[in-house]
Amino acid sequence: MAHNPLVSIVVPAHNAEATLARALDCLLDQEIADWEAIIVDDASTDRTPAIIAAHMERDARFRTLNSSAISPAGARNSGISTARGQWLMFLDADDWVDASFLAKMLAALKTAPDAVAAYCGSRRVMPDGELTPSSISPEVAIQPFETFARQCAVRTHALLVDRETIVGLGGFDVSVRTCEDWDLWQRLARLGKNWVMVDEPLAFHRISPSALYRNSAQMVADAEIVIARGFSPDPRVKHPASAHANGAIEANGGTAAEALAWFALWNAASDCGRGSRPINLQSLRALPVARKWVRKAVRVVFDGLMVGCLSTPAQLAARWDRFGGAVTELIVELGKVWGDPAAARRAQYQLEQMLLDVDDLAAPRRLAQTLGIRVNARNPTSIELPEGIDQIYACLMMDGQIEARVQFGALGTVTRRHWIELAPNFVPPELPVSRTGRDSHFGKLAQLAAQARELTASSADATEALPASRRARAADGRDKDRTSFWNRHFATEDPWNYSSSYEQEKYERQLEILPAGRIGRALELACAEGHFTRQLAPRVGHLTATDISAVAIERARARGGDQPNVEYGVLDFMADTLPEEMDLIFCSEVLYYLDDLAELQRFANKVVEALAPGGRLITAHAFVLRDNPERTGFDWNTFGAQAISETLAGTEGLVLEQSIQTELYRIDRFRRLSPGDVAAEPKFDHVPIRARIEMGVARKIVWGGARALRRDVARSERRQRMPVLMYHSVAEDGPAALARFRCTPALFGSQMAWLRANGFHAIASEQLQWSIANRQPFVGRPVLITFDDGFQNFADHAWPILRASDLTAEVFLVTDLVGKSAEWDAHNGPPAQLMDAGTVRRLAGEGAFFGSHMATHRAIDGLSTADLAAELLRSRMFIERWTGRPTTAFAAPFSVTDRRLGRLARECGYRTGFGGRHGPAGLDGDPIDLPRIEIRGDRSLDDFVAILEAVLE
Numbered sequence: 001m002a003h004n005p006l007v008s009i010v011v012p013a014h015n016a017e018a019t020l021a022r023a024l025d026c027l028l029d030q031e032i033a034d035w036e037a038i039i040v041d042d043a044s045t046d047r048t049p050a051i052i053a054a055h056m057e058r059d060a061r062f063r064t065l066n067s068s069a070i071s072p073a074g075a076r077n078s079g080i081s082t083a084r085g086q087w088l089m090f091l092d093a094d095d096w097v098d099a100s101f102l103a104k105m106l107a108a109l110k111t112a113p114d115a116v117a118a119y120c121g122s123r124r125v126m127p128d129g130e131l132t133p134s135s136i137s138p139e140v141a142i143q144p145f146e147t148f149a150r151q152c153a154v155r156t157h158a159l160l161v162d163r164e165t166i167v168g169l170g171g172f173d174v175s176v177r178t179c180e181d182w183d184l185w186q187r188l189a190r191l192g193k194n195w196v197m198v199d200e201p202l203a204f205h206r207i208s209p210s211a212l213y214r215n216s217a218q219m220v221a222d223a224e225i226v227i228a229r230g231f232s233p234d235p236r237v238k239h240p241a242s243a244h245a246n247g248a249i250e251a252n253g254g255t256a257a258e259a260l261a262w263f264a265l266w267n268a269a270s271d272c273g274r275g276s277r278p279i280n281l282q283s284l285r286a287l288p289v290a291r292k293w294v295r296k297a298v299r300v301v302f303d304g305l306m307v308g309c310l311s312t313p314a315q316l317a318a319r320w321d322r323f324g325g326a327v328t329e330l331i332v333e334l335g336k337v338w339g340d341p342a343a344a345r346r347a348q349y350q351l352e353q354m355l356l357d358v359d360d361l362a363a364p365r366r367l368a369q370t371l372g373i374r375v376n377a378r379n380p381t382s383i384e385l386p387e388g389i390d391q392i393y394a395c396l397m398m399d400g401q402i403e404a405r406v407q408f409g410a411l412g413t414v415t416r417r418h419w420i421e422l423a424p425n426f427v428p429p430e431l432p433v434s435r436t437g438r439d440s441h442f443g444k445l446a447q448l449a450a451q452a453r454e455l456t457a458s459s460a461d462a463t464e465a466l467p468a469s470r471r472a473r474a475a476d477g478r479d480k481d482r483t484s485f486w487n488r489h490f491a492t493e494d495p496w497n498y499s500s501s502y503e504q505e506k507y508e509r510q511l512e513i514l515p516a517g518r519i520g521r522a523l524e525l526a527c528a529e530g531h532f533t534r535q536l537a538p539r540v541g542h543l544t545a546t547d548i549s550a551v552a553i554e555r556a557r558a559r560g561g562d563q564p565n566v567e568y569g570v571l572d573f574m575a576d577t578l579p580e581e582m583d584l585i586f587c588s589e590v591l592y593y594l595d596d597l598a599e600l601q602r603f604a605n606k607v608v609e610a611l612a613p614g615g616r617l618i619t620a621h622a623f624v625l626r627d628n629p630e631r632t633g634f635d636w637n638t639f640g641a642q643a644i645s646e647t648l649a650g651t652e653g654l655v656l657e658q659s660i661q662t663e664l665y666r667i668d669r670f671r672r673l674s675p676g677d678v679a680a681e682p683k684f685d686h687v688p689i690r691a692r693i694e695m696g697v698a699r700k701i702v703w704g705g706a707r708a709l710r711r712d713v714a715r716s717e718r719r720q721r722m723p724v725l726m727y728h729s730v731a732e733d734g735p736a737a738l739a740r741f742r743c744t745p746a747l748f749g750s751q752m753a754w755l756r757a758n759g760f761h762a763i764a765s766e767q768l769q770w771s772i773a774n775r776q777p778f779v780g781r782p783v784l785i786t787f788d789d790g791f792q793n794f795a796d797h798a799w800p801i802l803r804a805s806d807l808t809a810e811v812f813l814v815t816d817l818v819g820k821s822a823e824w825d826a827h828n829g830p831p832a833q834l835m836d837a838g839t840v841r842r843l844a845g846e847g848a849f850f851g852s853h854m855a856t857h858r859a860i861d862g863l864s865t866a867d868l869a870a871e872l873l874r875s876r877m878f879i880e881r882w883t884g885r886p887t888t889a890f891a892a893p894f895s896v897t898d899r900r901l902g903r904l905a906r907e908c909g910y911r912t913g914f915g916g917r918h919g920p921a922g923l924d925g926d927p928i929d930l931p932r933i934e935i936r937g938d939r940s941l942d943d944f945v946a947i948l949e950a951v952l953e
Contacts, residue, residue, distance in 0.1 A: 009090075026099070039064045080163070097204065117144075125206045126311060138197060145243075151259065159185070227260050232246070257286035264283040269308065298354065301330070313358040377397060392407070453877060498531035519540045523544045524587075528549075528552050607654070617654065625709060655670060656670055657682055729832060744937070769889075790818065811851070815874065872904065875887075913929055917932075
């Protein structure tokens, strides 16, 4: 019987001699070899047949068909009719995919057995070979049908789809000239099945001047048909999901008219990119009217311009003369659609800024309202404004490099003096004094920096700097076998702290569950370093202790070599044969690492075969949230004790006899049934955990269960804003006047537990600043937890709670007073103790972050500029000495700022700052003046929850 390949790749080709070989060669490069390619020669009259014949002669996995459809849809359908693979891929003759495409897509599908499709990111390839940035639509994985009802969110060749499902749906619709792939993905999504996202740009799409998608009139006409189908029942889909049977829901993303308007806007922008005026703008009248839609409209126009102009983002500004007039007219029309000419001007500004943000301004760029230029920051010259220009976008240059980008409004000539006064706001002071002049702004700043460095170096504080943290060496990607995996785990002795009271208590309970009477032959699987082996050996006649890791076995032999009834050996219990006729098998804390439940079932069957009739299997495993998120469990990305126990108990020949259960784990004893044996009801014992739980274990526990898992929200949620929480003190008591600034440990603990149970993960200010700088949406549910002042009670109470909740925080230190007390609070009662430098160093080593709360805690609006700069520099340098890390964040004491602070902080090396504004931090914020949300100690947990839920909305 002929072998059916795993993947069938359908390649329609019509007069494709220029690109077909490249497309077919990318298939030969694939890391996965189990595929067939069906090349459909669609009435070609050039060298396409010869190229096909050459590849067929080269590799038998290529097959060919002839078609006269002269349409991609018809040709693809011909290929589908002869495809044999489980999965289908559609590769156009002018596109290609990365060599890892099939491997990564199939791996993703393996993680979701119910998935009907996997999709990845893509990049456009312009005629000159330049690539556009990667694009991907995370919303497809979240709500596939609601997305495809409104837009074609995935490229044709960026998908692997289930062949039988595609056949059942009737393949591509040949009645539409374009958008046929969109139509099919929409029907596929209407079934309500899972789509898996591979967040990498593995597909490459060549932009051609003659492609059908450049016929905007045809595209809009066909899109109107597809969108109308998406918002109504589709009789072509025989078994739609009940939620999608009647079409898309307007509340889930806008109306059909809005969807068509966005698509029409993209096509109108593409027309502009070709230098032509859009033909019909009537459909744009359905665009939603609100300030927030202006930014989306500009992004859509920008994307359309790229395709129309056959340009990457970095090339667009230089080609403004080709499309500038047309796109400016389009934006004016948008203002009429919105009934707001000011919105059009805002859109024009934003578009021109986007164009110049990615341009190096190697030559001046005169756009409609903006002049983009380079300016020598050391020797600027006056700039005359051309007619109509009312803003400048400049690259400030130093030594031939772009030092900063500035944008500002201008009413007339920008003089040399104007530039000289402007530049210090943006250019950092890393210049020798001799090059700036000792009496210049940067010269004096350099002198203050030198004084701060001297003071830091001569400080009496003897605390050594924390060494820069090293990342653990990444696992060699070539070591994918189990043996290498486990040998890496045992590279460090005692990787799981077997001697801890928590593990030892678990060992005691495993011994308690041993069956009464003589146990002859016992087998311990995954014995690791033999800690439990020593305790088990006296209870059995002969014990065979095994582990997959030879490193672990040697340590186990060294630990228990004096026990004559124990033999040691290397054994992979999934790949190797197990000894038979065993009276007892132990296998604990390892079955999580199996690939899936099917592999667990194969293990269970092997155990049944290895046990003698009446023999016992004993296992101990932790509860994992993946099995049941509603109960306490470990937040591991695997199945846990519940799934393991259910699988073993459901295995023919095994019966559960007894189970000892704690809140965190269960220990089970199973018996292999003898012929005619009748299973009795199992005995369940529930016992408390009395042992101390080490921090490394505690931080992965979510007590009481989780309402959201971090990895789930990381896949499904992207946010434009996130909470930055501001705390001061965590203590049981203190001055009544400071109650607002003081949380009790119990309240703080309940707040952190709520964050953990609701899928939040903590980040540092550096990550927040990066997202803002790169306009990258926040992934999942990030939270930045900050503490002002650096009280000792942070180390005593807050930090242990944070670590146990698998969270971290950033503490803003008053560096001149480290190790002393909060003297600024003395008028309210005895001032609280502040952490000393040794405590700061220790906490930094454990994962806490630190920033500046200035040097003296004086309000900055009462400081001279020289004093303010000195405090900024001095506090930064001391914190860097104590932590061994760059310090780039500050929080203004008393939340008081003035207009000097932002510029001066940048010049002193800071990238992130927090002032007095209240609210969540957004991607559109100024990273040097970000808001925070004060968490008051005189408010309840319900108030805290309401604040966080408001940010999630």
